[in-house]
Amino acid sequence: MPEVWLNGELLDGSVAAIPVTDRGFLFGDGIFTTMKISDGTVREFGAHVRNLMEQCCSLGIRAPDINLSAVKALVQANAAERGTWRLKIIVTGGCQPSLALPERDHGTLLMMLKPIRNGETGVGGLRVALSERRASSARLSSLKSLAYLERLMYRQEAVSRNVDDIISVSPEGWLLESAFANLLIRRDGSLYTPCFELPLLHGSTIDVMIHGARSVLGIKTEQVRWRADDLPPPGRCQLYLVNSLHELQPVVEVDGRVFTRDEDFERRLLKAYEGCVEKTDVVN
Numbered sequence: 001m002p003e004v005w006l007n008g009e010l011l012d013g014s015v016a017a018i019p020v021t022d023r024g025f026l027f028g029d030g031i032f033t034t035m036k037i038s039d040g041t042v043r044e045f046g047a048h049v050r051n052l053m054e055q056c057c058s059l060g061i062r063a064p065d066i067n068l069s070a071v072k073a074l075v076q077a078n079a080a081e082r083g084t085w086r087l088k089i090i091v092t093g094g095c096q097p098s099l100a101l102p103e104r105d106h107g108t109l110l111m112m113l114k115p116i117r118n119g120e121t122g123v124g125g126l127r128v129a130l131s132e133r134r135a136s137s138a139r140l141s142s143l144k145s146l147a148y149l150e151r152l153m154y155r156q157e158a159v160s161r162n163v164d165d166i167i168s169v170s171p172e173g174w175l176l177e178s179a180f181a182n183l184l185i186r187r188d189g190s191l192y193t194p195c196f197e198l199p200l201l202h203g204s205t206i207d208v209m210i211h212g213a214r215s216v217l218g219i220k221t222e223q224v225r226w227r228a229d230d231l232p233p234p235g236r237c238q239l240y241l242v243n244s245l246h247e248l249q250p251v252v253e254v255d256g257r258v259f260t261r262d263e264d265f266e267r268r269l270l271k272a273y274e275g276c277v278e279k280t281d282v283v284n
Contacts (some may be wrong), residue, residue, distance in 0.1 A: 003077035005070050005111035010077050013112070022107045024092030028147030029101075030108075031055045031063075035244050037085040037113070040283035042071065043244065047204040047278065052089065055143050060103045061093045072282045074111055081283050084116040086245055090146070116245060125252030125261060126164040126241060128178065130228055131157060135168040135176055141199035154179035165241065167254070173227045174198055181241035181249070182206040186265070187232050190220040198225070205244045212272035234259045240266075247273065 001014035023029035033052045036043045049066050056063035066089060075081060094107035131154060140147060154166040158179065167183065168176040177183050177200045184206065185192040191213050196202045213219040224230075231237065231254075239251035239259055248270055250261050 002113060003074065005074045005109075007109055008070075010073060016110075018092070018108050018110075019095055021095040021097075022092050023094055023096065024090070024108060024146050027093075028145060028149075029059070029061075029093035030091055030146040031059065031061070032088060032090040032144055032146060034086060034088045036116070036247075037075065037080065037087050037282065039083070040075070040081045040281060041279045042087060042282050043280075044204050044208060044278050045071075045280045047207070048244070049089075051144075051204060052091065055145075056091055056106070058143065059093060059145075060101045061091065062103070062105050063091050064106050064109045066109070068280065068282065070111060074113055075282050078113050080113050080115075086114045086116055088112045088114070092146070125250045127253040128165045128167055128241075128251055129158070129161050129163045129255050130175075131166045131168050133157075134171045135199060138199070142201060144201060151179045163253075168200075169228070170198055174225050175228060175231075176200040178241050181243040181246070184209065184240040184242050184248075185226075185231070185237060186240070186262075187237040190222065192222050192224045192226070195223040195225050203243055205247060206242045208277050209242050209248065209269070209273050212274075212276040213269060216272035216275060217268060228255075238262055238265070 001012050003010050004013045004016050006016045018025060031052055033048045035045060035048045053063045071087065090108065090110040092107040094104045096104050135141065136150060154168060158164060158166045165178040167178055170176055175183060175194055176198055177194065182203050183194055191210065193206060194200060210221045214221055234257055238261065239254065241249045241251060248266060250266060252259055252261060
C-alpha cells in the first residue's frame with residue numbers, strides 16, 4: 001500500500017485512519033486540491049495551495065501550513081521521483097459537533113500520491129454530452145469541497161451515456177464545465193471561457209492556460225455566458241477541457257456533433273502554457 005502523509009507523519013495507507021467524529025467524514029466539511037507531479041517537479045504548487053487556503057478560510061477552517069518538505073518526503077517514500085503522479089491534499093474541518101460553520105481549527109491534513117498511467121489523458125480527443133439535468137446554483141459549486149457527490153453524478157451520467165465526460169448546464173441554460181475540468185472554446189482566433197461568476201469551479205490551470213495564450217501567443221481571451229445554441233458550427237470552433245492533471249484535452253464530439261481538431265494550435269498553446277507554468281522541484 002502506498003505511503004501517505006497524515007497529520008505530520010508518513011504512514012502506510014492501509015493503516016492510516018481518521019477519527020469517526022471528523023467533520024470531513026460526517027459532513028464533507030473540508031477542502032482539497034489536486035496537482036500534477038512530472039519527473040520530480042510539481043506544477044503550480046503555490047497557486048494550488050493558495051486556493052486551498054482561501055477556500056478553507058471561506059468555510060471558517062484555520063488551515064495548517066502546507067510545506068514543500070512534506071511533499072518531498074512523500075515523493076521519496078513512494079519512489080515517485082520519475083513518471084507522472086497525482087498529488088492530492090485534503091484538509092478537513094475538525095471534530096467540533098456544531099451543525100454550523102464556526103471558525104475552527106482544521107482536523108485532518110492528508111496528502112496522497114497516485115501514478116497517472118499512459119492512456120488516461122484522452123490525447124485522441126474526447127466525446128462529451130450536455131447534461132440532461134440542470135446544475136445546482138449552490139455556493140458549493142465554486143469550492144473544491146469534500147462534498148463532491150454532484151460531480152460523481154455527472155461522471156456516472158457520462159458512463160451511462162457512453163461518452164467520456166459531461167458538460168454541466170446552469171438552471172438558466174448557461175454552459176458551465178465538465179465533471180472535473182474547465183471549458184475552453186476557440187472561435188475565430190480568440191479563446192472563450194464560461195464566466196467565473198457562474199456556479200462553476202475556477203481551476204488554477206485555466207488561469208495559466210489563458211495567461212500563456214495572451215502573453216505568449218497574443219490571443220484575445222474573454223469570459224462569456226453562452227448557451228449550447230451559442231456555440232458556432234463545428235467547422236468554426238474548437239473545444240477543450242482544461243485541468244491540472246491532463247492540462248489540455250481536445251473535444252471532438254458534443255451530443256453527436258463532430259468538431260475538428262487543430263493540432264498545430266494545440267501544440268502552440270501547450271508550449272505557451274509550459275513556458276508559463278510554475279515548476280517546483282520536489283526531489284532535490
